[in-house]
Amino acid sequence: MSGLTNTRVGAAAWDARDEPDGRARIAGMQPFRLHGTRILEVDLRGGSVRAATGSMIAYDGDVTFKNAGMGGGDGLRAALKRRATGESIALMQCSGTGVVRFAKDAMEVLLVELAGDTLRAESERLLALSDGLSTDVAFAGLRGASSGQGLFTTTVSGHGVAALLSAGGPPIALEVSPQYPLVVDPDAFIASQGQLNQTFVTDVSWRTLVGEGSGEAFSLRFDGKGVVYIQPEER
Numbered sequence: 001m002s003g004l005t006n007t008r009v010g011a012a013a014w015d016a017r018d019e020p021d022g023r024a025r026i027a028g029m030q031p032f033r034l035h036g037t038r039i040l041e042v043d044l045r046g047g048s049v050r051a052a053t054g055s056m057i058a059y060d061g062d063v064t065f066k067n068a069g070m071g072g073g074d075g076l077r078a079a080l081k082r083r084a085t086g087e088s089i090a091l092m093q094c095s096g097t098g099v100v101r102f103a104k105d106a107m108e109v110l111l112v113e114l115a116g117d118t119l120r121a122e123s124e125r126l127l128a129l130s131d132g133l134s135t136d137v138a139f140a141g142l143r144g145a146s147s148g149q150g151l152f153t154t155t156v157s158g159h160g161v162a163a164l165l166s167a168g169g170p171p172i173a174l175e176v177s178p179q180y181p182l183v184v185d186p187d188a189f190i191a192s193q194g195q196l197n198q199t200f201v202t203d204v205s206w207r208t209l210v211g212e213g214s215g216e217a218f219s220l221r222f223d224g225k226g227v228v229y230i231q232p233e234e235r
Contacts, residue, residue: 031043031045032111032128032130032161032163034109034111035101037108037109037170038103038106038107038108038109039057039101039102039103039109040101040102040103040109040111040127040128040163041099041100041101041102042094042099042100042101042102042128042130043099044061044063044094044095044096044097044098044099044100045097046096046097047095047131048093048094048095048096048131049093049094049100049128049129049130049131050068050091050092050093050094050128050129051091051092051094051100051102051127051128051129051163052090052091052092052102052104052126052127052128053067053090053091053092054092054104055102055103055104055127055128056092056094056100056101056102057101057102057103058100058101059094059098059099059100059101060098060099061096061097061098061099062096062097062098063094063095063096063097063098063100064094064095064096065092065093065094066092066093066095067092067093068091068092068093089123089126089135089154091126091129102127102128102163104127104165105165105167107165107166107167108165108166108167108169108170108171108231109127109163109164109165109166110163110164110165110166110171110173110190110229111161111162111163111164112161112162112163112164112191112193112229113160113161114133114156114157114158114159114160114161114162114193115159116157116158116159117157117193117194118155118156118157118193119155119156119157119162119191119192119193120138120153120154120155120156120191120192120193120198121153121154121155121156121162121164121190121191121192122153122154122189122190122191123153123154124165125164125165125166125190125191125231126154126156126162126163126164126165127163127164127165128162128163129156129160129161129162129163130160130161130162131160132158132159132160133156133157133158133159133160133161133162134156134157134158135154135155135156136154136155136157137153137154137155138153138154138155164190164191164229165190166190166229166231166232167231167232167233167235168231168232168233169231169232169233170232171190171229171230171231172229172230172231172232173227173228173229174227174228174229174230175226175227176194176196176222176223176224176225176226176227176228177225178223178224178225181221181222181223182221182222182228183201183219183220183221183222184219184220184221184222184228184230185219185220185230185234186218186219186220187234187235188230188231188232188233188234189220189228189229189230190229190230190231191228191229192222192226192227192228192229193226193227193228193229194224194225194226194227195224195225195226196222196223196224196225196226196228197222197223197224198220198221198222199220199221199223200218200219200220200221201218201219201220201221202218
């Protein structure tokens with residue numbers, strides 16, 4: 001297992017500590033950078049980016065904003081799937097030329113590069129998506145029985161950069177290998193990436209020890225090879 005900085009398992013994650021000027025860049029991608037650890041800056045050069053509705057805090061240049069639609073900008077099929085599953089996502093499309101700055105509830109921001117692979121994420125932890133990424137809905141299992149989360153989760157796939165949010169402090173990237181499976185509290189889960197199989201662990205005794213037993217305790221178990229991103233604050 002490892003901390004967040006420069007974690008690489010089939011892709012990459014960065015925070016502002018990676019660059020001496022406090023800004024993180026991903027070469028060759030649509031310019032996403034962090035200003036500190038809680039503000040995302042995106043250089044628009046005639047293109048567009050999708051971001052969580054209401055997350056824009058400042059911009060300069062010639063930029064327009066519009067609702068990306070119920071499907072998050074991924075078309076009618078995505079919209080119908082989201083309506084059927086209840087896995088909603090509220091995104092706006094930002095287009096033009098200029099620099100746009102995004103933040104949400106003073107949460108920490110994590111940049112994750114996708115190179116044709118898939119990220120599974122809690123929809124409320126998505127801050128922004130670069131061009132080349134699409135979202136969909138996938139069955140997540142019975143996680144809703146313990147945490148109030150839905151039975152479905154959002155997937156992000158393609159080539160580009162996804163900006164994720166972490167509550168309570170900097171996000172943590174934990175590596176999973178065949179020799180070392182990982183068990184995570186569902187309320188701390190942000191996203192997962194890689195060749196991972198997600199199952200559920202029931203009757204977890206540690207919940208009872210910390211006074212959180214509710215009669216039906218679930219945790220997430222990840223087996224395989226990949227990375228799981230968690231936050232230090234439970235929902």
